[in-house]
Amino acid sequence: xxxxxxxxxxxxxxxxxxxxxxxxxGLLSATYYxxxxxxxxxxxxxxxxxxxxxxxxxxxxxxxxGAVYWFLPDEFGCEPAGIAAAEILFWVFxxxxxxxxxxxxxxQWGPAIESTLWLFQQGRKYVEAPRWAxxxxxxxxxxxxxxxxxxxxxxxxxxxxxxxxxxxMVPLVLLYLIALPKxxxxxxxxxxxxxxxxxxxxxxxxxxxxxIMALTIMRLLGTSRRIVEGWLYIEISLVLGTGILGLGxxxxxxGTPDYWLGIGGFFSALEPLxxxxxxxxxxxxxxxxxxxxxxxxxxxxxxAEAFGNFLGGGVFGFMITLPQLNLFAHGTQWTxxxxxxxxxxxxxxxxxxxxxxxLQEQRRLATVDGPGWIWAFVLLNGGLVGMxxxxxxxxxxxxxxxxxxGGSTLDAFIAGQENPWFxxxxxxxxxxxxxxxxxxxxLAWNLLAVGRQQSAAVARAxxxx
Amino acid sequence: MQIDxxxxxxxxxxSTTVVMSAVLVMLTIDxxxxxxxxxxxxxxYTVINVHIGYAYDGxxxxxxxxxxxxxxxxxxxxxxAEAAALIERGKLVIQSRACMDCHTFMGNGAYYAPDLTKxxxxxxxxxxxxxxxxxxxxxxxxxxxxxPDQYATWQRKMPNLGISWQEAQATVxxxxxxxxxxxxxxxxxxxxxxxxx
Numbered sequence: 001x002x003x004x005x006x007x008x009x010x011x012x013x014x015x016x017x018x019x020x021x022x023x024x025x026g027l028l029s030a031t032y033y034x035x036x037x038x039x040x041x042x043x044x045x046x047x048x049x050x051x052x053x054x055x056x057x058x059x060x061x062x063x064x065x066g067a068v069y070w071f072l073p074d075e076f077g078c079e080p081a082g083i084a085a086a087e088i089l090f091w092v093f094x095x096x097x098x099x100x101x102x103x104x105x106x107x108q109w110g111p112a113i114e115s116t117l118w119l120f121q122q123g124r125k126y127v128e129a130p131r132w133a134x135x136x137x138x139x140x141x142x143x144x145x146x147x148x149x150x151x152x153x154x155x156x157x158x159x160x161x162x163x164x165x166x167x168x169m170v171p172l173v174l175l176y177l178i179a180l181p182k183x184x185x186x187x188x189x190x191x192x193x194x195x196x197x198x199x200x201x202x203x204x205x206x207x208x209x210x211x212i213m214a215l216t217i218m219r220l221l222g223t224s225r226r227i228v229e230g231w232l233y234i235e236i237s238l239v240l241g242t243g244i245l246g247l248g249x250x251x252x253x254x255g256t257p258d259y260w261l262g263i264g265g266f267f268s269a270l271e272p273l274x275x276x277x278x279x280x281x282x283x284x285x286x287x288x289x290x291x292x293x294x295x296x297x298x299x300x301x302x303x304a305e306a307f308g309n310f311l312g313g314g315v316f317g318f319m320i321t322l323p324q325l326n327l328f329a330h331g332t333q334w335t336x337x338x339x340x341x342x343x344x345x346x347x348x349x350x351x352x353x354x355x356x357x358x359l360q361e362q363r364r365l366a367t368v369d370g371p372g373w374i375w376a377f378v379l380l381n382g383g384l385v386g387m388x389x390x391x392x393x394x395x396x397x398x399x400x401x402x403x404x405x406g407g408s409t410l411d412a413f414i415a416g417q418e419n420p421w422f423x424x425x426x427x428x429x430x431x432x433x434x435x436x437x438x439x440x441x442x443l444a445w446n447l448l449a450v451g452r453q454q455s456a457a458v459a460r461a462x463x464x465x
Numbered sequence: 466m467q468i469d470x471x472x473x474x475x476x477x478x479x480s481t482t483v484v485m486s487a488v489l490v491m492l493t494i495d496x497x498x499x500x501x502x503x504x505x506x507x508x509x510y511t512v513i514n515v516h517i518g519y520a521y522d523g524x525x526x527x528x529x530x531x532x533x534x535x536x537x538x539x540x541x542x543x544x545x546a547e548a549a550a551l552i553e554r555g556k557l558v559i560q561s562r563a564c565m566d567c568h569t570f571m572g573n574g575a576y577y578a579p580d581l582t583k584x585x586x587x588x589x590x591x592x593x594x595x596x597x598x599x600x601x602x603x604x605x606x607x608x609x610x611x612x613p614d615q616y617a618t619w620q621r622k623m624p625n626l627g628i629s630w631q632e633a634q635a636t637v638x639x640x641x642x643x644x645x646x647x648x649x650x651x652x653x654x655x656x657x658x659x660x661x662x
Contacts, residue, residue: 036621046566112557123560184556187500233474237481244485253651254571255506256496331572408652410589413579
């Protein structure tokens with residue numbers, strides 16, 4: 001196996017591990033809604049929440065990197081440029097994540113001085129990691145970008161897919177730098193913060209996962225590069241054509257001028273279009289190939305990616321994106337419902353698909369199948385959809401009782417949180433969270449066990465090169 | 466170039482991205498001017514020296530901040546430089562204590578605790594002034610921030626985050642300034658409805 005693929009396996013393994021940490025921290029966060037006194041004085045909701053959302057970013061990012069390192073040597077026919085630096089940075093990356101997690105757990109906060117932001121906590125949602133760690137992630141991104149761009153230069157050839165990925169590396173590195181400055185003015189701070197959250201996560205990540213899924217479909221179904229690349233360009237046109245100004249739906253209420261109500265509402269209402277394109281693409285390709293594949297789990301996770309992205313990002317996003325509705329739904333559990341579905345559909349399913357593709361080649365399996373992955377697939381997707389539905393009920397109760405009827409004061413907030421519909425949603429979310437966690441354990445076991453016996457048999461029959 | 470040629474769609478992707486990015490840059494330049502302190506939507510930091518209200522504006526069709534007579538924080542008017550220093554420290558408190566990972570600001574954050582966009586204007590502070598034994602709203606807010614675990618708000622208590630008196634004053638100043646930002650009517654109806662528990 002090439003050095004790049006060996007590194008990919010490490011990244012994918014780390015991604016699955018941090019996926020577990022994210023799930024555990026999510027269950028912990030859900031517990032506080034049911035029992036607010038849980039660990040009070042030792043470990044607060046904010047720490048659990050930070051661990052939940054930050055490990056989500058980390059495991060997805062590691063999953064993307066694993067996927068890219070996996071496909072890179074196949075695309076260029078050589079080892080990536082700067083592979084030695086990438087191998088070292090993997091361990092630096094993992095160590096830094098563990099140190100930051102320890103700081104969050106045991107230090108939690110510091111005094112209101114600049115050095116707190118450097119050493120312990122930056123305190124901006126998704127950007128809680130201290131500056132030293134944010135600089136480290138930027139360095140990892142820089143080397144990752146060089147691995148892709150430098151390899152294209154080294155190989156003296158480039159495919160359309162890799163050209164898109166290479167160009168995408170530039171905003172992937174630059175937009176992350178928004179994680180560093182402290183801006184006193186909350187309106188300006190949130191303005192740039194949304195460039196990081198929307199344009200980095202929802203645009204550059206969307207392009208990156210589109211490239212990864214294109215490579216996945218070629219691998220799984222044998223779809224021609226010409227068709228896949230044509231679709232990729234159409235998707236980029238739609239994603240960036242609607243998404244760049246669709247950013248405006250985050251600028252309705254942060255102090256920005258009211259022209260964003262029209263611009264953000266209009267363009268973000270169009271954002272489901274590229275996601276619908278993905279569904280059409282996936283269904284057509286699957287039908288043409290009569291659902292035949294040698295790797296069923298990878299294939300089904302790819303389908304889940306297409307449908308999950310469309311429903312979670314597109315349909316659930318559209319529900320709350322128009323300003324007339326967003327005025328009431330904004331900042332409630334309704335947003336959380338959309339967020340869970342969107343991240344799951346847009347990114348997580350795609351990473352899991354690549355895990356099974358890598359596993360098939362690494363263990364030299366003719367086919368990947370069996371009941372284990374089906375259980376994991378059903379429990380994870382069932383748990384996720386259940387959580388999304390529960391949070392939707394809680395969020396709608398909040399929108400009605402806290403926002404529309406109550407007027408969003410402290411008393412209205414408490415009335416909303418104690419509303420029986422809200423409570424029902426919160427308890428139900430916890431139950432489906434347990435189902436999701438069971439799905440995670442099944443997935444982890446399946447990834448470890450699948451094809452081990454078959455692999456050993458193949459290895460005996462076909463000696464390793 | 467034909468429609469089934471990927472190069473056709475590549476040209477479309479590049480031109481769409483360039484045009485949309487250019488429009489975003491232009492809108493960003495205009496928006497940043499509007500949201501800088503003293504801009505059309507964000508007041509200067511010295512707004513903490515005056516009374517701030519929130520009322521429905523029939524002409525605009527939405528709730529708007531209303532600035533009134535002198536009402537200095539903690540009974541002492543501040544200069545422009547002193548106001549800027551308070552806001553800087555207030556923001557440091559908000560970030561160093563990860564307030565956004567329980568609360569929300571302008572609806573952005575963690576949804577576990579109340580939105581703080583208009584917290585300064587919350588009618589609940591009338592009762593909390595008596596509960597904390599303070600004489601004024603600003604004093605009550607500072608006392609609460611320094612020892613929130615001593616005051617049982619409801620089932621969910623705010624933990625003690627070791628906030629000092631100076632840090633609490635700066636946080637109150639920040640919340641007062643924040644309440645004067647024109648947020649296009651968010652949150653709607655704030656403070657104009659009595660909630661019966």
